[in-house]
Amino acid sequence: MITLRKDKCPVCSSGNRVSLGKPGKISEPFRNLAEISEVEVVRCLDCTAKYIYPMMYFSDEFRKKLYSIEYWHSNGAVEDTKNFGEKIAIMAEVKKLFGDPRGKSMLDIGCGTGEYLKAAADTGFNVTGIDVDSSTTEYVAKKYGFKTVTGLLAAQTFPQHSFDVIVLSHVIEHLQKPAELLGVIYEALKPNGLFVMCTPNSDSLGEDIHNLYGRFRYDRSKCYYLAPFLVPYHIIGFNMKSARTVLQRSGFTVEYSKLGSGLEWADTRRKLIMRSIKIAGAVLGKGMNIITISRKPTVPKI
Ligand SMILES: [Zn+2]
Numbered sequence: 001m002i003t004l005r006k007d008k009c010p011v012c013s014s015g016n017r018v019s020l021g022k023p024g025k026i027s028e029p030f031r032n033l034a035e036i037s038e039v040e041v042v043r044c045l046d047c048t049a050k051y052i053y054p055m056m057y058f059s060d061e062f063r064k065k066l067y068s069i070e071y072w073h074s075n076g077a078v079e080d081t082k083n084f085g086e087k088i089a090i091m092a093e094v095k096k097l098f099g100d101p102r103g104k105s106m107l108d109i110g111c112g113t114g115e116y117l118k119a120a121a122d123t124g125f126n127v128t129g130i131d132v133d134s135s136t137t138e139y140v141a142k143k144y145g146f147k148t149v150t151g152l153l154a155a156q157t158f159p160q161h162s163f164d165v166i167v168l169s170h171v172i173e174h175l176q177k178p179a180e181l182l183g184v185i186y187e188a189l190k191p192n193g194l195f196v197m198c199t200p201n202s203d204s205l206g207e208d209i210h211n212l213y214g215r216f217r218y219d220r221s222k223c224y225y226l227a228p229f230l231v232p233y234h235i236i237g238f239n240m241k242s243a244r245t246v247l248q249r250s251g252f253t254v255e256y257s258k259l260g261s262g263l264e265w266a267d268t269r270r271k272l273i274m275r276s277i278k279i280a281g282a283v284l285g286k287g288m289n290i291i292t293i294s295r296k297p298t299v300p301k302i
Pocket of ligand 1 (some may be wrong): 014147
């Protein structure tokens, strides 16, 4: 089901870390697993990323259980299009850096319910989506008619230099070894191609308040940053520094980076409070999400 390994920092390979406490909440799929009592949320003292230590590795069967279409339902993402404006805005930035997208190729990894693919197709790209779960790829193929691949992206999935643009949105924080996937992306991308990576800002004002609230309300010894045992099962928490670190270590040149307010994401609960926190976070430079666009250099870095 799950295996624990005492890995070094998944972002920068440092062994220097400080414990932030045991995770505050545990959802049903994990509840009867003895291993979870050993897991802590830690912060890397070098790149400042948060991660789970020891790191959890899931069996294929367990991963399927966690990330089936139920995952998207519980995220509210199947009632899609509400985040569509954000995708259109990011594709507009891609177009500024890339130039004319007509006839060029775009791959969305972890395409979920397909909003990035739609935004990119509307911009002019020929799009392909890949996702681990067939229920989501079938949904996208049926709804939009886009080309989809079911499975985990691996080195042999696509030939080298297949795509002009690759998008990885809200996936990297789920990965035990992000550098491995970034290496595969680097190879699948054409030289001078662009890589869009989006991930939640784990040091956002919203996360700070959530952590303080959890500690005050439930258990002061625990950590309410990251949610390894709750949908959406985040096991790495990036901030802007650690996001740039993981990209640069994989050979990319970061050309655009921005902290998004998160206001484009609709909240289902505590709407007024969440809106106020997001506005304050944006003003304080502690916005909810990290958006980066990086380029694969024409001449590889050695
Ligand atoms: Zn680190």
